[in-house]
Amino acid sequence: MKTDNKYPGMSLIVKNTAKAVMGLIFLFGIYLTLYGHISPASGFSGGVVFACTFILMTLAFGKDVVLKFLGKTTAYVLNCVAALLFLLIASLGVFYSGNFFENFLEKMYPSANFRLFSAGVIPFYNLLMAINIGAGLFMVFIIFAVRRVVDTDGKRKLISTEFFDIKKGESQ
Amino acid sequence: MIETLISMLIFFMIIGAIIALETTDLLSAVISIGAIGSVASICYLFVGAPDIASTQLVVEVLTIIILIRATIRHDLITIDGDREFFGLTITLALIFVLFLFGIKAFNNLFDFGNPAISQLPEAPSNRYLACGFQETGANNILSAILFDYRGLDTFGQLCVLFAGIWGAFAIMRVQSRRKKTGKGDGNEDR
Numbered sequence: 140m141k142t143d144n145k146y147p148g149m150s151l152i153v154k155n156t157a158k159a160v161m162g163l164i165f166l167f168g169i170y171l172t173l174y175g176h177i178s179p180a181s182g183f184s185g186g187v188v189f190a191c192t193f194i195l196m197t198l199a200f201g202k203d204v205v206l207k208f209l210g211k212t213t214a215y216v217l218n219c220v221a222a223l224l225f226l227l228i229a230s231l232g233v234f235y236s237g238n239f240f241e242n243f244l245e246k247m248y249p250s251a252n253f254r255l256f257s258a259g260v261i262p263f264y265n266l267l268m269a270i271n272i273g274a275g276l277f278m279v280f281i282i283f284a285v286r287r288v289v290d291t292d293g294k295r296k297l298i299s300t301e302f303f304d305i306k307k308g309e310s311q
Numbered sequence: 312m313i314e315t316l317i318s319m320l321i322f323f324m325i326i327g328a329i330i331a332l333e334t335t336d337l338l339s340a341v342i343s344i345g346a347i348g349s350v351a352s353i354c355y356l357f358v359g360a361p362d363i364a365s366t367q368l369v370v371e372v373l374t375i376i377i378l379i380r381a382t383i384r385h386d387l388i389t390i391d392g393d394r395e396f397f398g399l400t401i402t403l404a405l406i407f408v409l410f411l412f413g414i415k416a417f418n419n420l421f422d423f424g425n426p427a428i429s430q431l432p433e434a435p436s437n438r439y440l441a442c443g444f445q446e447t448g449a450n451n452i453l454s455a456i457l458f459d460y461r462g463l464d465t466f467g468q469l470c471v472l473f474a475g476i477w478g479a480f481a482i483m484r485v486q487s488r489r490k491k492t493g494k495g496d497g498n499e500d501r
Binding site: 175176177178179180181218222225226229239240242245249250252253257258259260261264265268271272275276278279282 | 444446447448449450451453454455457458459462463465466469470472473476479480
């Protein structure tokens with residue numbers, strides 16, 4: 140698999156189409172996540188849409204562009220911090236209401252119907268779930284994307300250098 | 312009646328677990344684990360959870376395939392002579408008994424079209440539908456169930472996905488972090 144160093148990624152048509160569509164897809168993911176407690180959506184589908192945006196970006200522009208946005212450390216941190224905050228919000232229910240996974244915000248401030256800021260802690264759960272799922276699926280995709288078979292001394296080897304230390308301007 | 316049947320099944324599962332622990336060849340241990348899983352799915356049918364039963368069966372079959380693929384390389388057992396007839400008889404008898412248990416479990420389920428929510432007023436689904444909004448404030452009843460009533464389930468799901476992603480990440484990593492050379496050479500090939 141040999142890519143042109145000057146123009147990595149796919150052709151001009153694909154790049155322009157991806158540029159036009161990508162923002163809308165990301166916006167749709169935000170909508171699915173934020174309105175998960177009102178309309179038929181949830182954090183899981185929102186996270187999958189987030190991951191799909193970055194996968195589309197990887198396929199269209201090559202992995203170097205994407206790894207500047209969402210590199211190794213960022214994906215790690217987003218995945219772990221979202222899971223820990225999920226547990227933290229669930230544990231806050233113990234202190235405020237006495238039960239694990241208690242909806243304490245709704246108990247304290249009862250909310251109106253069909254509002255964006257309603258349902259207590261459920262929007263936060265949706266948001267954290269979306270961040271966790273999106274970062275995790277993107278990590279799984281990028282693991283496969285950065286693997287590459289190269290010939291070194293007549294022997295085929297799999298390398299995955301760029302995910303572990305990103306060097307700008309140096310591509311194979 | 313159901314309690315005796317379930318205790319019989321649990322006794323069978325305990326025997327299978329002891330066999331899986333004490334046997335010497337790996338293939339028998341794997342097959343005993345599969346038997347435990349199949350009996351557990353029939354237990355789920357008895358307590359009225361057909362969805363969990365089918366999930367358990369599918370996961371068990373997948374696990375057996377993966378485990379046999381992983382262990383068959385190490386020792387290959389060939390059964391010969393009179394052990395074959397004995398084993399075949401025992402297998403057919405056990406399959407017949409499990410078939411009878413399954414028929415009994417299906418008779419015990421609710422009729423098609425009349426789920427538990429329409430017959431038992433104290434079923435949890437009725438509470439979700441009746442006072443889901445007053446208790447959680449979420450208009451989407453699915454979100455209310457997923458993140459409030461059954462939040463612990465969702466958290467377990469999240470943990471399973473988290474562990475799966477990090478396991479894939481650890482396995483698929485070609486270059487070990489300890490001996491990082493930076494130039495892409497000096498790593499093991501897989």
